[in-house]
Amino acid sequence: SGIYRAYLDAHLPEPSAREGDVVDKGAQRFYRPDPIDERFGATDPYQPDSSQSDMYGCLDIPRAHTRTAFDANQTIDALERLKDDTFTLHCSFGPPHPPMISTEYYFRQFDPSQMPLPNSFDDPMTDSPYRKKWEALSRYQNPDTIGYMIANYYALVKEVDDHVGRILDKLDELGLTDNTLVVFTSDHGEMLGAHGMKGKFVFYEESVHIPLLMRLPGVIRAGTKVDAPISQRDFFATFLDYLNCPDPGSQGYSFRGLIEGNGWDGDDFVVAEWESTQVPSFMVRTDRWKLMFGRSPDAPSVDALYDLVNDPLEMNNVIDQHNDMAQELKDRLVSWLGKVDSPHLDGVMARMINQ
Incomplete structure (x- = not known):
């Protein structure tokens, strides 16, 4: 956050607050809060304070200077520097993650009033382990405002998707595509109104089921889909297997056999x-x-x-x-x-x- 803040300070003058704006204390820039935002309607842009998990709206900066754009630019620059070497490169995008604050360019692509409600939105949670947690989240059980949360999330996903495309294009440009293992994954999901909840701190599928996409041309057949429970602890062994590197003794198992239709030695849970x-x-x-x-x-x-x-x-x-x-x-x-x-x-x- 400190590096990104320094970048913003060097490239963008700090703007004045518009009427109704509040401040994103991470970027120290103003955003227009949506009705689901905890500070919607606040008269002081700096008060009251708010946790990042309750922040939703449009950030008042150009899309070329968002945190996602910054991370993608750093990754593309690193590819240029490392193109003649053997390398491992990790690009960790912050979004889609609270604070769910997108730019106008991406947010306007998703109309909050047209966002489909999760099928479990009206779950009464009668015998749920998360009943008490659910009772404290009434703001996320309003069908008239939950669309703002969903629209912002989709906007942030679209932004990440665009910048991942830029990174893949750079691999093409440098002639690295055919011998580079590319992995796209996440550390958790988002309830996004499912069961009338927000966040990640639960064991429902929306929270624990994460994406895993892998590409290695000529080795991993395009379009292959594996429908089996896989744990993140198995990632390391699998990546080493595809890169023909010895496993130093990780707790996980390579699921390369699952991808290639040959089974594996890992757990079925x-x-x-x-x-x-x-x-x-x-x-x-x-x-x-x-x-x-x-x-x-x-x-x-x-x-x-x-x-x-x-x-x-x-x-x-x-x-x-x-x-x-x-x-x-x-x-x-x-x-x-x-x-x-x-x-x-x-x-x-x-x-x-x-x-």
Whole structure:
């Protein structure tokens, strides 16, 4: 943030606030808040303070000077410098991530009033592990304003997509496309109004299901799709496999065999973890079932089991009806926690299903 702020200060004079503007304290630039923004209607652009997760609107800077454009430019410059060497290059875009503040150019491509509501938007959350969290998010359960959040998110995705295209074009220009492994992924998703929620701190698919696109011409067949649970801990081993580099001993497994239709040695389930006692600490997901489970006998969180085939929206907690399946997934979790030497192993073992 400091480097980007210095870049903005060097290239753009700090503008004056327009009526109704508030300040993005990260970029120290003004933006026009949308109705879903926590500070919408504020008379002082600097007050009240707001967390970045409640910021939505249009940023008052040219699109050539956004954080995404800045990161892409740095990456393209690095490719030019490294073109004659063997290199690994990581470009980590901030968006789409709070604060969800896009530029006018991208935001106007998505009409908030025309944004489709998530199919689980009206979930009553009766038996959800996240009921209490949901109750505190009424702003994100208003169908008249949630479109602003969705439109800003789509605008930020479109901006990232455009700049990824610029990076790929640079690889073409430098003649590096055919011998470069390109990976596009993310660290988490976004609820975006699904189940009437925002953010990433839950185990619903909108939060934990992330993109993974890989390209290596002549090696990875274009259009190949793998429909299997994969964990991020398997990324490193897979990338090394495709680059013909020895694995120094990572915990993951290469899923190159899955991509090429030959199977693999990895698990048929994935585990996710969140450090909390108020909501489930662990998720175990197979191709059909998902268990959300607390980390100790005294954790007050609610456990849940979802049938992703018959209930892909995860609106019906069936842990009471399928106790045996919940126990099977718990056993897998216990085994996995033992392998990774988790400090929560004993607590999870001692917790009863849906206690």
